[in-house]
Amino acid sequence: MRDIGKILPIEGYRVSLKGSLPSSYTNSLTHLYQPLIGIQAVSLYLTLINELDFQDEETPQTHHTLMNYMNLPLDDIYRARLKLEGIGLLKTYQLESKEQTTYAYDIQRPFAPAEFFMDDMLTQLLYHHIGQVKFTMLQEHFCVQCDQKGTEITASFSDVFQTFQPGTSGVINSEENQTVEENIPSIDFSWMEQMLRARMIPVKRVLTAANKTLMSQMMTLYDLAEFEVEKAVLWALTDENTLAPKEFKEACHDLFQSKHQQTSIRLTNKPDSGTTMEYEPTTKEEQLIQKLENISPKNLLEDLSSGGQASGQDLKMIREVMTTQGLPSPVMNVLIHYVLLQTDMKLSKAYMETIASHWSRANLKSASEAMAFAKKQKAQYQQRKNKSKNYRKPASKEIIPDWFKERKQKQETVGGVAHQHGNADKEWEETEALLKKYSKK
Template identity: 55%
Template sequence: MNRIGKILPIEGYWVEFQGNLPTDYAKSLTHLYQPLIGMAAIILYQTLLHERELQADKQIPQTHHTLMNYLNLPLDEIYVARRKLEGIGLLKTYELNSSDNRVFTYVLKPAFSPAQFLKDPMLSQLLYHHIGREKYAHLEQHYAVNKQPVDGNNITASFQDVFQTITPDSLPKEEQKQIQQGVNLDNVDFTSVEHSLKQRMIPTKKVLTAYNRKVITQMMLLYELETYEIEKAILWALTEENRLHINEFKAACFDLFQSKNQEKSVRLVEKATKEVHKEEEPVGSTKEEQLIYHLEHISPKQLLEDLSSGHHASEQDLRLIGDIMTSQGLPAPVMNVLIHYVLLQTNMKLSKNYLSKIASHWSRANLKTAKEAMAFAKKEVTNYKNSKKSTRKTQSKEVVPDWFKQQKKHQKQEVAATKENKVDEVQEQKEIEMLLKQYSSYNK
């Protein structure tokens, strides 16, 4: 990752602290947080913690050059350490641009006490994978037992911006809205899960409590699971009273992770393959590229609502899509292309039999992204058209002179090829523009 220029030594920073530190926070930092984020991040946290006292009577911000001298670290390593603190939930960063310079505000979050840390489903599970069963059991046995807004835009990195839980070569293809203690988590759409439970007559409120939703979100993020896999794990972990058994649920998620990733271990790995920011919509790209971008980044539910001018997607359609995603294991972007394809082929109606048949075919093709699915769909349409042409030729057996047949054949082929190519291109562009129009009109 290119980190040069992310922060300049001359740029200033303020330090604020929100919350109250537990008395045994230092033990948590040393034995629980440090195995996950490393020594440099812990030293940065402790330095900033005491730095706020030095800034109490100052009128101007401290420079990052001073921080480099305190830590005896180059600025790029300080930047990496800062992002790890952000990802693990110990720091929020705000950036304020002025005509003269940039100033950062580092808002420190209180570290968990050892007991709080070990009760957090995600952090405790990560620590378990990092240090092993024996050391984790030893720590567990040993340790068993509101905020002012700041100036600037919140540019804090979330957990998934900074870390991945498996190494890049084993990765399968494929915002914070409130202040909270612990790891920052993006919101998960539970619509599909709710429909799956309702279909089986399981009380959703009993299963999807606020705490359970948090655990489900954390496990989904930790093990990089799809929605249909989370649904399986929930069903496996339900008790006879339709309550979610948390330990069994976590074990089920881990089993699913291992089955997908050939027994790979779960560890925090800093992302280094691309810049850490939200992917922007392609500018100046073709209509098709814009459509692929949208299909890659929205949920099937949102796609259906966008195509119906913002009206709610019907429960029947959502249940149908949820069932197909679960049974065929299609990722959401591929499912979006499938919905788009079927709607165009069936005059904007979702046909269960047609949808299921194509989904089964696409599942065997092991499609992972919207781009792959779009290319595959185009190829299928081309093959079908070529097949129809071949069939028509074998059926036509008129007795005509050879010279006449060859002449007419040559003329027809030239005209038909030109006409068909034009028709196909125009039709395809119309379809893409129609979908983009419906999408953009709803999202203005």
């Protein structure tokens, strides 16, 4: 639903292709690209290629034509187009005019099979998608040569795809190598040089241009830190102090598995590749939630202390609670704010740990979720407290015989009369004594 309206059926398009396609491009599309981008994206690519011979130079085709050709709704076609752009098979240009919005689709040549297997990023992704047996068969069939040269591809990968592990919510961003040297994240390898020199390993033999590209790709693909890449490099060094690419890839994958406890990575569309409008909070509560979403626990403590510096003891306590219970930073901020309000601005570790374990079981992920959960729990506690105050012992439902009631009433009546007579006699005696006293005077 989120992609509906990104393109309209009446909007036009033109198709262009510079150069010629490799003779084995259908093999590449079917066996190498299709496992990564799906059948709809490949179908759109082939449809656009065949549109080259039928388009009118003066009047562009409308996207309604594509809907009829592919028998797909326009939002599916739009998502397929994004996949082609992300994997490097299509460039898109938007042309605005008073009459009509027109898109220019510049088709990019796919890698030939041999070229595809020279790209480390695409090779690793294909391996994880189709498995070792099928991957080895394709690799042997297409007679891959160990050459590190590649073919230029200019479309952005990270704007469209992400790698993820099935069965978890953890997401790892990845970026495709569009050329061997270009569009790779700019990484400073000075830390690697220092490590190699400290171990008396020749830097130039390890940090070649191809190896730097490979390290950059694996760092991005597997979301590895610098020290993890250092481990992988040391594991993959040969006796001649050169880097073995295959062993390095396997080491990176092993590090990724040990950290995420998963066996594979796959491509999926990002939740939204378009730009989103920033929401401006209006109420004080929304402003507080936005602040708790973005501020660090340390800065939050300092803000609540009127600018005073957070103590090391408090920060250590917060760090232990966060790491032990696995609370995200926004949820931890709400917890700090809540505990300080409940304990007269004092951080109680026992109280904080009790609430943190409860919130961890509730699987809270954002400040708004934590705020709503805290309000709900506090309301339930107050309701139970008020209920206990208003509690009364229920009246006894024991059955009393009629003869017992009559006897009790008779006793009360006789006792009442006797009491009245006793009071009257006593009153009369006191009055008589008083009269005698005054008569003597």
